[in-house]
Amino acid sequence: MTDAPSRPNRPVYLDNQATTRCDPRVVEAMLPWFSEHYGNPHSVEHVMGVEAEAAVEDARAQVAALVGANPNEIVFTSGATESNNVAIKGAARFAGHAERRRIVTVATEHKCVLESVADLAADGFEPVFLPVQPEGLIDPEVLREALQVPTLLVSIMTVNNETGVIQDIPALAAIAKQAGALFHTDIAQAAGKIPVDLSGWKVDLASISGHKIYGPKGIGALYVRRRPRVRLAPLFSGGGQERGIRSGTLPAPLIVGLGEACRLAQAEMDEESKRLATLRDRLLRGLADAIPGLRVNGSMAARIPGNLNVTFPGATAAELMERVPDLCVSTGSACSSAAIEPSYVLRALGLTDDAASCTLRIGAGRFTSPADVDYAVAALAAAHAGAPAPGIEQLAKA
Numbered sequence: 001m002t003d004a005p006s007r008p009n010r011p012v013y014l015d016n017q018a019t020t021r022c023d024p025r026v027v028e029a030m031l032p033w034f035s036e037h038y039g040n041p042h043s044v045e046h047v048m049g050v051e052a053e054a055a056v057e058d059a060r061a062q063v064a065a066l067v068g069a070n071p072n073e074i075v076f077t078s079g080a081t082e083s084n085n086v087a088i089k090g091a092a093r094f095a096g097h098a099e100r101r102r103i104v105t106v107a108t109e110h111k112c113v114l115e116s117v118a119d120l121a122a123d124g125f126e127p128v129f130l131p132v133q134p135e136g137l138i139d140p141e142v143l144r145e146a147l148q149v150p151t152l153l154v155s156i157m158t159v160n161n162e163t164g165v166i167q168d169i170p171a172l173a174a175i176a177k178q179a180g181a182l183f184h185t186d187i188a189q190a191a192g193k194i195p196v197d198l199s200g201w202k203v204d205l206a207s208i209s210g211h212k213i214y215g216p217k218g219i220g221a222l223y224v225r226r227r228p229r230v231r232l233a234p235l236f237s238g239g240g241q242e243r244g245i246r247s248g249t250l251p252a253p254l255i256v257g258l259g260e261a262c263r264l265a266q267a268e269m270d271e272e273s274k275r276l277a278t279l280r281d282r283l284l285r286g287l288a289d290a291i292p293g294l295r296v297n298g299s300m301a302a303r304i305p306g307n308l309n310v311t312f313p314g315a316t317a318a319e320l321m322e323r324v325p326d327l328c329v330s331t332g333s334a335c336s337s338a339a340i341e342p343s344y345v346l347r348a349l350g351l352t353d354d355a356a357s358c359t360l361r362i363g364a365g366r367f368t369s370p371a372d373v374d375y376a377v378a379a380l381a382a383a384h385a386g387a388p389a390p391g392i393e394q395l396a397k398a
Contacts, residue, residue, distance in 0.1 A: 022216055062258075067206065076219065080208060085112060086246065104147065128151075157189070158187045192213040198225075283373045
């Protein structure tokens with residue numbers, strides 16, 4: 001093993017598809033709701049409860065504004081994993097013994113979607129997992145053919161969490177609606193990064209995560225269309241909060257944080273997207289120049305700014321990461337990191353196990369600097385070649 005590059009004076013974080021730093025402005029907005037304004041938003045008999053309820057409703061409007069929804073269509077949850085479970089299992093269980101028994105999703109979906117769909121087989125539903133094309137996009141005709149069998153629900157994520165590939169959700173949702181199926185999309189990796197218009201897209205259900213958009217962990221939301229109304233069976237019992245879909249005391253500080261994160265994302269998305277695309281292209285150029293045979297996985301044309309999924313010829317991802325411990329990147333979804341095996345998403349794109357094991361997911365974000373990108377290029381190139389590289393403090397002086 002070669003020596004690692006000179007240690008930077010801080011870790012260089014390029015794993016923004018796994019999670020994002022909570023924006024200091026979000027933290028500032030949340031703090032009073034932990035200490036000064038700590039009322040229960042459901043205790044509307046007194047002033048502190050009323051002010052907490054008002055803050056929750058303001059945040060609901062901020063979430064709705066970011067994704068093109070009405071505030072009364074936003075249900076707060078603990079995050080996108082819960083939202084995905086509630087959407088898929090809730091729709092199926094409300095349908096009960098209805099004639100439509102098919103649930104359609106895609107092989108590259110998040111684990112919580114794949115497992116939620118698979119779980120419904122025990123309730124008599126028919127799970128269907130569609131393939132993707134080599135660039136990570138689903139062929140609309142493949143979906144259309146699958147929907148020839150009466151289908152209750154289609155679930156396709158807007159942006160893939162590993163490859164950053166953007167599906168054409170308006171077109172796919174239209175196909176589902178023509179077939180009489182409900183349409184759900186996980187927008188955890190899309191919200192705040194690309195324009196999202198759930199009302200215009202004609203989707204029925206959509207899942208949102210706070211910690212993917214510089215908000216706090218432990219909070220998310222589920223969009224549930226009101227007109228025409230989508231009905232869901234709740235997953236657990238309680239006080240009937242959130243329209244009876246998600247019982248439990250609402251965490252006002254986290255909800256305020258999610259709302260502020262959505263407000264900031266909406267205000268800054270255009271400028272931030274341009275900056276991230278520039279950083280992403282700078283990263284790719286540097287790596288491609290230094291490492292012949294480097295391969296990008298997934299469509300470059302239909303990809304969020306900031307994301308790269310790259311295969312390094314002749315070196316495993318684990319080796320590269322071990323040689324550069326101060327660079328925070330990943331081999332795939334953080335939600336599946338306990339499983340040490342090649343990414344199922346990359347397998348679905350046609351990569352061999354060997355190629356998948358040589359692949360890194362690299363994600364620039366709001367707090368990524370050009371110096372961070374230059375360090376990543378130097379460090380990964382050196383790790384691949386087996387030579388030391390300059391540290392970030394040296395690059396800053398160059």
